[in-house]
Amino acid sequence: MRNFGLTDLRLVSPRDGWPNPAADTMSAGAFDAGVVVNVHETLQDALEGVTYLIAATARLRGIEKRVTDAVGAAEAAFGRSGGDGKGIAAVMFGGEKAGLPNEAVALSDLLMTYPVDPDFKSLNLAQAVCVFVHEWGKLNAAENPSNFPSQNQVKPLEIPSMPDANPSTRDDVFRMFEHFEFELERAGYFFPPEKTPLMKDNLRSALIRADWTEQEVQTFRGAIKALAIGRGKARVVRED
Amino acid sequence: MRNFGLTDLRLVSPRDGWPNPAADTMSAGAFDAGVVVNVHETLQDALEGVTYLIAATARLRGIEKRVTDAVGAAEAAFGRSGGDGKGIAAVMFGGEKAGLPNEAVALSDLLMTYPVDPDFKSLNLAQAVCVFVHEWGKLNAAENPSNFPSQNQVKPLEIPSMPDANPSTRDDVFRMFEHFEFELERAGYFFPPEKTPLMKDNLRSALIRADWTEQEVQTFRGAIKALAIGRGKARVVRED
Structure with a gap:
């Protein structure tokens, strides 16, 4: 929740009590970074101030x-909370095995599945x-783009179409790179040595x-081989 | 991954080895339900057969x-994998702290952030x-709706607009319900007793x-009170 900018966590009668050292470890510093936890005896207590309630459930019960x-729930929560007296939207999650009890689901405005x-x-x-x-974080980032500089690098993506020919597998391409780099190494291309990893990554x-298609990988490997052999020949010529 | 129908997990040189009893516990039965884990010494080995590679990273490096x-990545993975020789798309995640090494990122077709x-x-x-x-599961469910019956219950949601008046808080509504149920109880409404919880949930x-707005909650509570008192009066009349 902290990764996406949410900080108000309410626990109802937590099984393992609170504070909980295991949760502290798992939180990776989220409590220091602003997540506030409040523990409540009952759901009613936990819902203080909540004006819109969403229940997460994989079991869609008979109740109408x-x-x-998740997208619809995030939009509803986003629309029904915030400053200026807009109220507080809450999303309620239940225990992993038992899920939410029916009486909690009955109190919700919306089910999310x-x-x-x-x-x-x-x-x-x-x-x-x-x-x-x-999903909530997506809406938040779209609303406040200046707070999410990395999102500016996300560009609409033209879904890459399948090449007509067989695509190469990544291990084929890997071997092609190794072949290429092996020959470049022999040719003294990687200089200075400490820059080798960066030069390889950039290439x-x-x-x-x-x-690459499968065929293109073969073609390129042929080209590397030809250059390497050609260089050998050229050297022979020069040595003459 | 199993919850959303993915089953091919490849681990590269896992820190804690494999098999791992802790992972087994956390998996909640996913291995019995079809997730196949393969362990590889190197990334190259793990990429066998992979034709499209996506790297997850929060650090957008200098490399172009x-x-x-996540949506774009899911679309790309969906478009670049599947039957009929379409190949295998893989998404690569790195250690929580160190993330993916640069040489792994360099091999990717796409960064996901x-x-x-x-x-x-x-x-x-x-x-x-x-x-x-x-995100991948959303696409999969949209493509194969008959496999996801619960999704048929998801309807386009008109985002609930804010009432002009102050919205009621959920704890106010909670108290209103309790008040209502208390009076219904006294009135003998909940019968037979074993159906009480279900009747309450349905109400x-x-x-x-x-x-409810804040004002409407007050109004309804007034109405309950009036009915309760009225019934008292009626009884008095009858008892006369």
């Missing part, structure tokens, strides 16, 4: 409720939270963008 | 790469994976949809 996915595999529904609670907060990074 | 978010708070960037690896697989579920 509006159902949405994820497209989990029906044969493997039960999502770890922390991960269920992460899915929601990521690989540029070449990988070509999205 | 296309950058996308999330809108994390710049002051709290480092996401737990399992959660980073979960964010991606959820709460229906009433909560009204999205």
Whole structure:
């Protein structure tokens, strides 16, 4: 939750008590970075001030409720909270095994469900939270772009089409790089030595963008080989 | 990954070895449910057969790469993998602290980054994976709707607008429900007793949809009170 800028965590009657040293370790510093935890005896206490409530559940019960996915829930939470008396939206997650009790679900404005595999529904609670907060974080970043400089580098992506020919596998390309670098090494290309890793990364990074087909990898390896042999020949000529 | 239908996990030189009893516990049965783990000494080995590679990173390095978010990465992975010789797309996640080494990033077709708070960037690896697989799972569910019956209940959501008046807090509504149920109890409404919880949940579920303002809660509580007192009076009349 802290990764995506949320800081108000309310625990209802936590099984292992609170504070909890294990949670402290797992939090990776989130408490020092602003996450405030409040522990409540009952759900009612925890809902103090909450004006809009979303319940996460993989079990869509018989009770008639509006159902949405993580995107819809994030939009609803975003629209129903914030400054200027807009209130507080809360998202409620239940224990990993038992889930939320019916009486908690009954209190919700909205059910949120994820497209989990029906044969493997039960999502770890922390991960269920992460899915929601990521959707919320997307809206937050779109609303406040100046706070998220890395997002400026995200460009609309033209989905790379499949090449007509067989795509190369990454291990083929790996071998092609090694071949190329082996010959470059022999040719004294990598200088000074301490810059070798950076020079290799830059070369690989540029070449990988070509999205090689299987055939092209063969062709390029042939070219490397020809250059290497040619250089050998040239040397022989010079040595003459 | 299993929750969203992915089953091919490749580990490169795992710090704590493999098999790992702790991972087994955390997996909640995913290995029995089809997740196949292969351990590799090197990244090159792990990339066998991979034709499209996406690297997850919060640190956008100097190397020139296309950058996308989780949605774009899921679309790219979905478009570049599957049957009919379409190849295998892989998403690569690095250690929580050190992240991916530069030489791994250099091999990627695409960088994936999330809108994390710049002051709290480092996401737990399992959660980073979960964010991606959820986006992938959305595409998968959209492509194969018959496999995801619960998703049929997800309806486009009209974002609930803010009421003009102050919204009620959930604890106010909670107290209103308790008041209502207390009076219904006294009136003998809940019968048979074993159905009480279900009857309460159904009532709460229906009433909560009204999205109460603060004022409306007061009004409704006044109404309950009036009915309760009125009934008292009526009884007195009858007892006369």
